Amino acid sequence: MINDPSPFLSFGQLEDLSRSILRHRGLSPDHVEAVTRTIVAGERDGCASHGAYRLIVCAATLATGKVVADAEPMATSLTPALTRVDARGGYAQLAFERGLPLLIEKTRACGIGAMAISNCVHFAALWPEIEAIVAQGLVALACTPSHAWVAPAGGTRPLFGTNPIAFGWPRPGPWPFVFDFATSAVARGEIELHRRAGKPIPEGWGVDTNGEPTTDPAAAMAGAMLTFGGHKGSALSAMIELIAGPLIGDMTSAESLAADDGAGSSPIGGELIIAIDPAGFLGDATATHLQRAEALFSGITGQGARLPSQRRFEARERSLERGGVTLPKALYADLLALLD
Amino acid sequence: MINDPSPFLSFGQLEDLSRSILRHRGLSPDHVEAVTRTIVAGERDGCASHGAYRLIVCAATLATGKVVADAEPMATSLTPALTRVDARGGYAQLAFERGLPLLIEKTRACGIGAMAISNCVHFAALWPEIEAIVAQGLVALACTPSHAWVAPAGGTRPLFGTNPIAFGWPRPGPWPFVFDFATSAVARGEIELHRRAGKPIPEGWGVDTNGEPTTDPAAAMAGAMLTFGGHKGSALSAMIELIAGPLIGDMTSAESLAADDGAGSSPIGGELIIAIDPAGFLGDATATHLQRAEALFSGITGQGARLPSQRRFEARERSLERGGVTLPKALYADLLALLD
Structure with a gap:
């Protein structure tokens, strides 16, 4: 084959x-x-x-050698609502799978739960994890730092990662409501593609090593990428650094890039996942209110706009x-x- | 006086x-x-x-008469980590204050907690509430829908509110890390100020009633405002509609505007607040890791960028x-x- x-x-x-x-x-x-x-x-x-x-x-x-190929992740219950999975330097996926049952059990018991995956290597999108949680009828939010490639708004030097944030909401039918996006203006690979094609990048994607706006992809990769949405996107990116970094005892994007030490491997660090059980707030009225959410989705698609993840x-x-x-x-x- | x-x-x-x-x-x-x-x-x-x-x-x-002037908010414990405060049609502030002790107690016990304020009238920023939670050494996130004035990305008609999101992180010294921003490109009042001054608005703030981009403030107010950050800001705005609307059994921005029925009063609806106790994840190492967060803040201010709320x-x-x-x-x- x-x-x-x-x-x-x-x-x-x-x-x-x-x-x-x-x-x-x-x-x-x-x-x-x-x-x-x-x-x-x-x-x-x-x-x-x-x-x-x-x-x-x-x-x-x-x-x-920057990922531990045979790491055995260890899931621990920290509090009635908090779970930690120590990935022990392995890929995040197995750590997530090992911690998921605890996250779900605690979220159902408490109404809200959070799981920190620590000491793991990331290379995947967050939506597979979001979808696994949403498949249990829960609402989910996840984020992770990456490598320090992105300058804060008003700054000139890389500090934040591309720091993705993802969210999911259960829906009737086959597809949930899910988004998963980098808080950088674009993916780093997008700038690299422009460089290879010899094409300029739009303003707003990056600054050069002097912190000046640039449309030269090579200059932006040597300087710093920018966040999406100006100071608002920058604030969100800082939040992700904090709640999926120090809050769970794990690395910021700057620390992750330093740990990589030029090896060019995938970002190492942590991930924070928050899950909420709609039944915790809504009890017997859960189905009724989830149905009201469908009116919001119709309000989006009914005017010709796309839902995130629709493609x-x-x-x-x-x-x-x-x-x-x-x-x-x-x-x-x-x-x-x-x-x- | x-x-x-x-x-x-x-x-x-x-x-x-x-x-x-x-x-x-x-x-x-x-x-x-x-x-x-x-x-x-x-x-x-x-x-x-x-x-x-x-x-x-x-x-x-x-x-x-759209706000109940003598409403007695009622705080209820829903689950080990969830609190609901029924504001009974009154202003959100008193409801928040009445629920805060329960939110803090549950967050300390479970490591994470959430409070829904339902059936309240909003007119304030979210940062006073964020700061009250952060003063207890907790991390806080809050959001609320408003009135349907904002079109989803790719759309032409108002559906979302200006939907603010706010976040806070405890810091040594007098000032925490706090942001609080609307997920609309700008505040509605900003467009109104341009209209009064007879000045055009920048592109990206709004569309006219045909869904076409406009720099005419009156046309944008008659049509729809836009979110910040394109489809990413639009996705966040949808998330806020969901988690501070149907998830807590409360109104979306479209429902709130309909309930207002042309009275022009402040938005009615719900608010979701999530709090996390760093000690839940970090235990004895809390101070050490909160100190690591300070390196992130120095990384921002050290390159001449501002922290949110600095002004x-x-x-x-x-x-x-x-x-x-x-x-x-x-x-x-x-x-x-x-x-x-």
Whole structure:
């Protein structure tokens, strides 16, 4: 199968390819399964940068030794509503899966719960985790720092990470309401793509090493990226540094970049997840009020606007109908090369 | 004192003036005290739009009968971590004060807690509440819908409120880290000021009734305001509608505007407050990690960028040194007229 030149892979084939690569690169079996689930989910949803391509990133990070390939995450109950999972230097996915039952149990018991994943390596989007929590009928919010590439509003030097924030809300039907976005103006990869294509970047994406606005992608990558939404986005980014950094005893983006020490591996650090049980506030009236939320969604789509993740869910629907995904030939060749 | 034409009022004089106006307009004694505290705090901090000027707004809302002037808020424990305060149609301030002890007690016991204020009338900023929680050494997040004046990204018609979100983090020294901003591009009053001055508004603030971008303030007020930060700000605004609306059994901004029914009073609805106890995650290491957060703040100010609320705290410092505030003469005259 893997040698089949056809770029269409069934989900089973993509899973097998991911497993083969990750095993070959030394990742322990439980991590292989957890990482494979997010890789396949990303590719299925048309998120090229968080799909099969990420196997290349994983292989590179594994080669640097900056991720503990056989880490056994340890979940601990801290308080009636708080859970900590020490990922012990491994990938975040398995740590999340190991902590999820405690998070859900505590959230149902207390009405709200939070889980800190500490000491983990990040490379995935947050929405797979959000969707796993929302599938239990809970509302979820998650965020994580990354590497210090982004200047605060009014500043000139990198301090914040691209610091994604994600949110999910349960809906009737197959797709929840989910958003997941970086608090940087754009993804770092977007600036890199402009650099490769020799195209200028729009104003507002970055500043040069003197802190001056620039449309030169190389100058912005050497200087600093900017947050989305000016001082408001910058304030949110600072909040993420704090609540998914010092609040849980983990690194800020500046500390994570320092720990990377030029290795160019995925960001290390923590993640904070907050879950809320609508039944805690609403009791028997939960279904009634969740139905009222549907009026808000209709109010968005009814005027021709998109819901966040709508494109992703449409891609998922197409992939599920086809039973798999088509990989770009060059990517497929690069993936096969990881098996050597 | 009140008849003294001098525009400088000591804090005691401003409190007395606020009490006199609010009593004269029929607000019950406990509400008078709670509202006065936020009015004085706003004026002290140089927030003209949330200071003494708001007494005019209060008087107008009281005159419409849209606020219950003698509402007795009722705080209820819902779960080990959740509190609800039914404001019973009164102003949010007293409801917040009545619920605060429960929120703090539960947050300390569970590590995280949330309080829903339901069925209340809003006119104040969120930062006074955030600061009251942070003063207890807790981290706090709050948000509330308002009136449907803002279109979702890609849309053309008002659906969201200006939906503020506020956050606070305890710091050594007198001032915490606090932000409090509307998820609309600007405050509605800002557009109104441009209209009065006959000045065009920048692009990105609003669309006309056809959903076309406009720089005409009157056209934007008739059409729809826009969120800050494009689709990201729009996603956050939707989140606020959900978690401070249906999640707590309260109104969305569209429902609040409908309930107002053209009276032009302050938004009615709910507010969600989440508090986290750093000690829940950090235990004995709390002080150490809170100190690490200070490095982030130094990283911001050390490159010449401002912390959110910095200007407000500077204004507070000046007011505290002077022991009071200077009111614009015209405003002072308008306030005195409210005593007639």
